[in-house]
Amino acid sequence: MIKAKTSYDQILQLLKSHHTLFQEVIPLIASENIPSPSVREALISDFGNRYAEGWPGERVYAGCSYIDEVESICIELAKKIFNAEFVDVRPISGVVANLVVYSVFAKPNDIMFALSIPCGGHISMGKIDFGGTAGAVRGLKVEYFPYDYDALTIDVDKTKKKIRTMAANNEKPKLAMFGGSVLPFSQPVKELEEAFHEVDAKINYDAAHVSGLIAGNQFQDPLREGADSVTMSTHKTFPGPQHGMVLSWERYADQIKRATFPGLVSNHHLNAVAGVAITLAEMQEFGEVYARQIIKNARALGQALYERGLKVLGEQKGFSESHVLWIDIWEHGDGGKIEGELERANIIVNRNLLPLDIRMGRHYKHPGGIRLGTQEVTRIGMKEEEMDIIAEFIKRVVIDKVPPKTVKKDVLSFRKNYQKAYYCFENATEAYKYVKIR
Secondary structure (H helix, E strand, C coil), X not given: CCCHHHHHHHHHHHHHHHHHHHHHCEECCCCCCXXXXXXXXXXXXXHHHCCCCCCCCCCCCCCCHHHHHHHHHHHHHHHXXXXXXXXXXCCCCHHHHHHHHHHHHCCCCCEEEECCHHHCCCHHHCCHHHCCHHHHHCCCEEEECCEXXXXXXXXXXXHHHHHHHHXXXXXXXXXXXXXXXXXXXXXXXXXXXXHHHHCCCEEEEECCCCHHHHHCCCCCCHHHHCCCEEEEEEECCCEEEEEEEEEECHHHHXXXXXXXXXXXXXXXXXXXXXXXXXHXXXXXXXHHHHHHHHHHHHHHHHHHHHHCCCEECCHHHCCCCCCEEEEECHHHCCHHHXXXXXXXXXXXXXXXXXXXXXXXXXXXXXXXXXXXXXXXXXXXXXXXHHHHHHHHHHHHHHCCCCCHHHHHHHHHHHHCCCCCCCCCCCCCCCCCCCCCCC
16 A cells, blocks of 8 residues: 555655756757746746636636736736737636637537648647547537648648638638647748638637747737737747637637636636746747747757758758757657657657658657757757757767767766756746755
């Protein structure tokens, strides 16, 4: 029988061990980031123990005076940074933010356009057959955007043709979901805005991965290109806590507010809202420089890997216009195998489907690719020179087949110099330091 105190001690030790691990690895997961010490302070505050159902100033609960002030600041900062008429900061994740939009702009059995998962779509856009949120939870019928496999983005002409054909057959889409999980390049929102709006379809842009780049004015601006709404998570290129957000226009405000609460959230994790507010202030001050360096690092890492013999997709377009790199790794081993080998060398990446993997009979557990992101290494102070060093580490494991434990020794030495978060107001506490408060 497991003793309570034994479990208690074990859990706390595992938490500490995790922090030690991330002090020693090169973090290249494209969907993660490290928040500033100030955000970590917000996350352990008493805000996390409270409820504030409803809109600021219209709460169901008492005791919300300071919570209301923080959430109102968060909303106003987001409006300014993203140039949005309306912002709801209550969705607790990017998936919940997408569900808000699904609830506002579509009904069960309506048709929605989205990217397939191998082409960069997110599981929240997935069909019912795959257990995707859109299909399995909201009951939407998902049609895939035609994809340009060379340009690594949506094919404009084929999409227009598909919309016209569907409309002629009385199968008009109600929603178009741009964005996704692998966005090395911008998507043709502006080019397709008229085609979707002509058939009365609404347009959402899932900016979960690129919201920090949008905030820093370094990527496309979906609201100015015709989107009716933008959804996001707040912990990828936007370096905040795990949470979500919806940006839109005032004409949709009441519908979005009601879909969020009482529709999809009750407690909306008020400590995370405070963390998002702090991150928005950081991004207002440092966001442009940070976002620009993320992209510089992605392109530098892509070039360095390409020069060392790895098949980095998008070479004709400079490998990336965002934080993410997509690499065809198949000739060196499947993505799952390579992910494991790199992890043993203290290089953290994730396996990822390539656009043609399903057609080639490959599975998501053993796909043809890996995905890298530069937002977290940028956050801890790395620049182009460090990308060349990281590329060499990866090449030694993947191509040269040097034992991972040998490369790990060099990674540990390299990583010692990058322990603080930058692009924030204060960084006295190391980024991955385990803080004991008990």
